[in-house]
Amino acid sequence: MSRPKALITGVTGQDGAYLAELLLAKGYEVHGVKRRSSSFNTGRIDHLYQDPHERDVRLTLHYGDMTDATNLIRIVQEVRPDEIYNLAAQSHVQVSFETAEYTANADALGTMRLLEAIRLLGLRDKTRFYQASTSELYGKVQAVPQSESTPFYPRSPYAAAKLYAYWMVVNYREAHGLHASNGILFNHESPLRGETFVTRKVTRAAAAISLGLQTRLYLGNLDAERDWGHARDYVEGMWRMLQQDRPDDYVLATGRKHSVRAFVEAAFSEVGMRLEWQGRGIDEKGRDAKTGKVVVAVDPRYFRPTEVDLLLGDPSKAKRVLGWSASVTLEEMVREMVRADLATISREAAYRHLDEDAWLAVG
Ligand code: NDP
Ligand code: GDR
Numbered sequence: 001m002s003r004p005k006a007l008i009t010g011v012t013g014q015d016g017a018y019l020a021e022l023l024l025a026k027g028y029e030v031h032g033v034k035r036r037s038s039s040f041n042t043g044r045i046d047h048l049y050q051d052p053h054e055r056d057v058r059l060t061l062h063y064g065d066m067t068d069a070t071n072l073i074r075i076v077q078e079v080r081p082d083e084i085y086n087l088a089a090q091s092h093v094q095v096s097f098e099t100a101e102y103t104a105n106a107d108a109l110g111t112m113r114l115l116e117a118i119r120l121l122g123l124r125d126k127t128r129f130y131q132a133s134t135s136e137l138y139g140k141v142q143a144v145p146q147s148e149s150t151p152f153y154p155r156s157p158y159a160a161a162k163l164y165a166y167w168m169v170v171n172y173r174e175a176h177g178l179h180a181s182n183g184i185l186f187n188h189e190s191p192l193r194g195e196t197f198v199t200r201k202v203t204r205a206a207a208a209i210s211l212g213l214q215t216r217l218y219l220g221n222l223d224a225e226r227d228w229g230h231a232r233d234y235v236e237g238m239w240r241m242l243q244q245d246r247p248d249d250y251v252l253a254t255g256r257k258h259s260v261r262a263f264v265e266a267a268f269s270e271v272g273m274r275l276e277w278q279g280r281g282i283d284e285k286g287r288d289a290k291t292g293k294v295v296v297a298v299d300p301r302y303f304r305p306t307e308v309d310l311l312l313g314d315p316s317k318a319k320r321v322l323g324w325s326a327s328v329t330l331e332e333m334v335r336e337m338v339r340a341d342l343a344t345i346s347r348e349a350a351y352r353h354l355d356e357d358a359w360l361a362v363g
Pocket of ligand 2: 060062091092093094095133134135136186187188196198199201218219220221222224225226259302303304308
């Protein structure tokens, strides 16, 4: 019997790396779309690389871009995948305020291009489609916890682009009979998380400050609350959605929320530092209880023009239908992330002198 084939867009990102690993372990032939870059961008999947000269190569990368329709059509035509996981996106909410048109092109139209490729190549009955939808669709809080039936209210160009993609998936399912599903995923993190998302920014800073390589961490809104899970759990949920006879939309979440401030406290406590908070809003500061030094401060540069205050998911449908639930607690995840950053930063510091300004610039 031939192996099932999967095509992953965004294979070089956090979720792409975990998903590629999962599908290879399940016996799939995995194809990934990567962007051309002037520097290496495959660091998260290098451990999965196989020499293309070997026999039975099961991971193949194709150059491509979500903004290039002919390129996407050719890749889908060549691979003829059984499953497409559309994870590629300009995924940073704050950056989307600066790059609204590009974000719409890649995240909204890019999704449409792939759906259209399946349709026009006659793969409707062969290829199943997973769309990386997001809890950002809920945006301005309408109800808590948020489930598949909670109304959307996007609060950023990113969320508005993902809203278009969400509805195109529903439409191609209803209009053309595609097996296309939306995973409405709440925030999920890991040691592979991009360094400019708040969790990884915090765990890296806690590690660097405890090693004496950084003095202070600047953050935006400390009061925002999120439902944070572990990426490894969430890619398993993506796969389960595509194994269902019928396509559908599912929330994946832990059902627990924490504030950014609580995440910061947990990360610093992991390196043996207790924080004491003083002031409010832009004057708020976190001091190391032992030394009295300010190690966390607010910088309004990181405030968003429109913020999403609270995301808390209700994952009961995924549990009922997919048998899926999040297995990693926030405490376990923070520990894994901080330990990984301590190891990486110590290794890096041994090689070169770390320029503090470079650390502070991480957004
Ligand atoms: P990352 O930002 O880590 O990865 C995004 C991936 O998309 C990278 O491989 C990136 O390539 C690629 N990419 C970006 N733009 C393009 C483009 N124009 N053409 C081709 N590839 C492109 O995101 P995550 O892994 O965290 O998230 C995966 C998906 O899930 C995204 O769509 C995100 O919006 C969505 N999502 C994420 C959540 C989370 O909490 N992580 C929650 C809900 C949804 P490169 O490596 O070259 O930059
Ligand atoms: P989010 O993740 O916007 O939820 O999108 P991010 O980690 O960027 O922000 C979470 C919350 O933390 C607040 N915050 C800061 N955020 C960043 N990045 N940097 C800071 O210094 C900072 N200080 C406070 C933010 O204001 C926000 O409230 C992520 C992405 O992965 C999306 O692609 C995905 O769709 C959603 O999660 C679900």
